[in-house]
Amino acid sequence: MSETELIRVLGDDDTSPAPYHPSLDDESLLALYRRMVQTRLFDAEMIRLHRQGRVSIYSSSEGEEALAVAAAMTLSEEDWLFPDYRVSGALFERGVPMEEFLAQLFGTSKDLSKGRQIPTHYGSRQRHIASISSPVGNGIAHAVGFAWAARIKKGPEVVLTFFGDGATSEEGFHTGMNIAGVHKLPVVFVCRNNQYAISVPFNLQTGSDTIAVKAKAYGFDGVRVDGTDALAVHDVVREAVERARKGGGPTLVEGVSYRHGAHSTSDDDTRYRKAAEAEAWRKRDPIDRFGRYLKSRGLWDDARDAALRETLESRIQTAVAEAEAAPPPPLESLFDDVYDDLPWHLREQRQDLTDHLRGLKGRKP
Ligand SMILES: Cc1ncc(C[n+]2csc(CCOP(=O)(O)OP(=O)(O)O)c2C)c(N)n1
Known part of the structure; x- marks a missing residue:
């Protein structure tokens, strides 16, 4: 393992090279794929609802579904998730019904936070999901504080937190990584390095070659993984979660990815990104890649894919209608x-x- 090597499972043709034996059984592989497609369709619908004035702000995870879903999939029920605003798939993977997330987005009487949080800033004590903190990087310090408390109480929890490359320049990142390293806390840091923090490109974010290498200075391992490769993400994060659970301390996982859309519904990415760059990354779409892998294994086909999308679209529409019908708090x-x-x-x-x-x-x- 190295902080600069990019860990991949899928080859350039999206089949896996021979010796690879997936750590997930066939049913789990399909569940992972379905969840990624659900996330893609849900996010697309939220962008449409925003354009119709029905959601005030949304940050899509299009292009980064593998990171959100495959990483969250490695957690057990007792574990805790400290998400950010771009991992709707991780919420679904933790069992959040779409209706419940929509209630938060619409700020209705069914919203667990009673309409007091920014849309996408969901949280649920019952589902072990910490309420999202808007200042970039804050959630990292919160996750580490929680992991420290769990350690003191001798609890079984592993804590996983998501953040972007921009968050690594914030004090919450330094404080969190430092304390986690000193006390060897059971925490997994998953950084979605999607190359930009709104308009700030990676080369202006840090002088380091990679994000993963930063872990070295704090005394633990950093791993760099292809964030468009669901299998690689799953295996790398699973190993990190297992290590944390066994008392082996934290890991920083850098998932190299790209957000296909704008930062949020209030951003125009064409002002700072070249169309050719975005196009090149679209060819590495995590859902297309994983779909091709499943097809190469005979586990999936176009007809099943079309049927899945139709079912999901209809479930999303039903969930939106139900959530929108609820009155405000x-x-x-x-x-x-x-x-x-x-x-x-x-x-x-x-x-x-x-x-x-x-x-x-x-x-x-
Ligand atoms: C401390 C702070 N500064 C600025 C902002 C405004 N802001 C919200 S998201 C964001 C970019 C974060 O980028 P990154 O961490 O790379 O995550 P990404 O959105 O790319 O997934 C900024 C600057 C904020 N919320 N908090």
């Missing part, structure tokens, strides 16, 4: 959850709001 809930015992001035304000809303009832808009 009650306005009075603004006053909940901060104080155990609401101070007098907030009690007064809540009363004023209730009176005001009662006065509005029955009035024509």
Whole structure:
């Protein structure tokens, strides 16, 4: 293993070279593929909903589904995920129903965070998914703090956190990596090196040749993996999770990838990326590559692929309709959850709001 070598399973023709024996059985390989396609279609629908003014902001993971899904797939139920805003597939893989994620995106009364978080900043204690922190890099420090607490409590959890190449320039990255290295904490850092942090290219982000090499300075291993190769991502992250579980400490995984779309719905990537570059990466689409591998093994074909996409499109439409039908959270809930015992001035304000809303009832808009 080296911090500069790129680990791959799929060859250039997307079949796997002879000696490779997948660590996943056939059913799990197909489940991984289905989840990646679900993620692709879901993200595409969210971009459409944004254009229709139905979602306020969204960051698509198109092109990076292998990293999100194959990495999350390696976790056990007791483990914890500290995601960022570009890993919807990891949420689905942890069992989040699309309706529940949509409730967060729409900020409805069914949203676990009661409409108080930025869309895509989902969290669920029940599903062991930490609420996403918007300042880039913060989630890394949170993940490490959680892993440290787990270690002190002698808990069984491994913590996995996702972030982008831009996050590696933030203090949360340094603090987190340093503490994780000092205490050999059970944490796996998965960096999606998609070459850009909004418009900042990789060569202006760091003077290092790779992200993985940074782990060396903190006293643990860094691994560089082809982030468009679902099998390689799975195997590398699985090994890192197993090492963490056995007390072997942290690993930094650098997944080399590319986001096919813009940074988010409020960005125009054509202002800073060349069309030819994006086109070249599209030829390494993780879903196409994995699909070709499955077909080469006789596990998949075009008819099954079309049927899968049709079923998923219909499930997504049903989930959107269901989530959109839910009302917003009650306005009075603004006053909940901060104080155990609401101070007098907030009690007064809540009363004023209730009176005001009662006065509005029955009035024509
Ligand atoms: C501390 C901080 N600075 C800036 C921002 C605005 N911002 C949000 S995402 C982002 C880019 C992050 O890029 P990267 O970490 O490479 O992840 P990617 O979006 O490419 O997946 C920036 C600058 C922020 N949220 N927090």
